[in-house]
Amino acid sequence: GAVVSQHPSRVICKSGTSVKIECRSLDFQATTMFWYRQFPKKSLMLMATSNEGSKATYEQGVEKDKFLINHASLTLSTLTVTSAHPEDSSFYICSATIQGTGANVLTFGAGSRLTVL
Amino acid sequence: AQSVTQPDIHITVSEGASLELRCNYSYGATPYLFWYVQSPGQGLQLLLKYFSGDTLVQGIKGFEAEFKRSQSSFNLRKPSVHWSDAAEYFCAVGDGTSYDKVIFGPGTSLSVIP
Numbered sequence: 001g002a003v004v005s006q007h008p009s010r011v012i013c014k015s016g017t018s019v020k021i022e023c024r025s026l027d028f029q030a031t032t033m034f035w036y037r038q039f040p041k042k043s044l045m046l047m048a049t050s051n052e053g054s055k056a057t058y059e060q061g062v063e064k065d066k067f068l069i070n071h072a073s074l075t076l077s078t079l080t081v082t083s084a085h086p087e088d089s090s091f092y093i094c095s096a097t098i099q100g101t102g103a104n105v106l107t108f109g110a111g112s113r114l115t116v117l
Numbered sequence: 118a119q120s121v122t123q124p125d126i127h128i129t130v131s132e133g134a135s136l137e138l139r140c141n142y143s144y145g146a147t148p149y150l151f152w153y154v155q156s157p158g159q160g161l162q163l164l165l166k167y168f169s170g171d172t173l174v175q176g177i178k179g180f181e182a183e184f185k186r187s188q189s190s191f192n193l194r195k196p197s198v199h200w201s202d203a204a205e206y207f208c209a210v211g212d213g214t215s216y217d218k219v220i221f222g223p224g225t226s227l228s229v230i231p
Contacts, residue, residue: 032217044221097217108160
């Protein structure tokens with residue numbers, strides 16, 4: 001079946017540095033990907049919709065300059081947390097839709113846990 | 118805007134017992150509804166979905182859910198729980214512009230007693 005791969009699964013960085021998280025659709029093309037943030041014991045908060053070849057659409061309250069999203073190809077979207085601070089520590093999850101099957105069901109990556117020291 | 122509530126933060130059941138996880142939504146039109154399960158270290162997995170038609174939906178792993186428009190509910194059920202069902206369960210609703218974009222409920226954590 002369709003798989004969405006996220007890398008890295010875990011990353012630790014120093015405050016002030018930038019971190020890039022990759023989200024890849026394996027064996028299928030994804031014109032749209034979604035980025036979520038999940039706090040411990042909390043639900044998933046939609047951060048932005050990533051559209052291949054165009055600018056991402058951010059949800060209200062999400063800083064687009066802090067969380068840079070690039071969707072340069074049909075199989076890759078990246079989330080860059082710029083000038084990371086401890087409050088950015090979280091679990092980041094991406095998802096993609098399998099186009100062309102008629103199902104339009106989201107497939108999720110396993111997530112990337114970011115810890116900012 | 119649409120929203121989803123899951124009244125039970127945590128539920129504990131004995132293995133073999135029946136299970137019902139509650140979900141209520143707020144949306145003006147017919148919603149697209151989903152149940153996902155999240156196990157530690159794994160991505161979210163779709164259990165079942167409702168778009169239209171039969172209001173009783175069968176999913177994977179023996180789960181089913183019933184859409185009740187009058188109650189704005191989409192409760193998840195399983196007749197006999199297995200220890201491997203212990204996980205976090207999320208109800209979600211499509212936002213109506215497309216059912217690709219979904220909004221998640223707060224989740225219900227399920228513990229299973231052997």
